[in-house]
Amino acid sequence: MEIQKEQNGNALTLKIVGRLDAGSAPELSKELTTALDGVTDLTFDFAELKYIASAGLRVLLVAQKRMKKQGAMKLINVSEAVMEVLDMTGFSNLLTVA
Numbered sequence: 001m002e003i004q005k006e007q008n009g010n011a012l013t014l015k016i017v018g019r020l021d022a023g024s025a026p027e028l029s030k031e032l033t034t035a036l037d038g039v040t041d042l043t044f045d046f047a048e049l050k051y052i053a054s055a056g057l058r059v060l061l062v063a064q065k066r067m068k069k070q071g072a073m074k075l076i077n078v079s080e081a082v083m084e085v086l087d088m089t090g091f092s093n094l095l096t097v098a
Contacts, residue, residue, distance in 0.1 A: 003031055010071070011041040017048040020056030029059045036063070040071030047077035052085050064095060074098050 001024035004015040012035060020028065036042065042063065060075075067073035074096040078086070086092040 001027065003028060005031075005035065007039075010039055011043070012036070012039045013043040013045055015045040015048065019051040019053075020049060020059070021051065021053035022055040025053075025055035025059045028056070029062070032059070032063050032066075036066055036070070039067075042067050042071065042073040044073070044075045045077050046075055046079065046082055049079065049082055052082050054089075057085075057089060057091055060091065060095060072096070 001019055002017040004017065006013045006015070014028075014031075014035070016028070018024070044060070044063075064073050075086075076098045078097055083092065083097070086095065086097065
């Protein structure tokens with residue numbers, strides 16, 4: 001997995017490339033620990049996310065909880081395969097998918 005960051009003031013976009021699974025989720029979790037300081041608008045760009053597993057969903061849930069306190073979070077460019085996982089797990093009801 002690769003994380004591409006783009007910050008514009010209080011807005012942060014994280015483009016996730018590859019697979020977000022048990023092997024890569026800790027890397028994203030660690031990145032979010034410091035990257036969200038002062039961020040009020042968090043966007044995950046999933047245009048190049050090929051696969052998401054439960055470990056990745058957990059990282060998204062933790063990020064969502066934090067962002068509810070300090071702003072907003074959304075997912076963009078979600079592929080059909082990833083959207084299917086979000087729908088099956090009910091995460092599509094918990095997260096904002098644009």
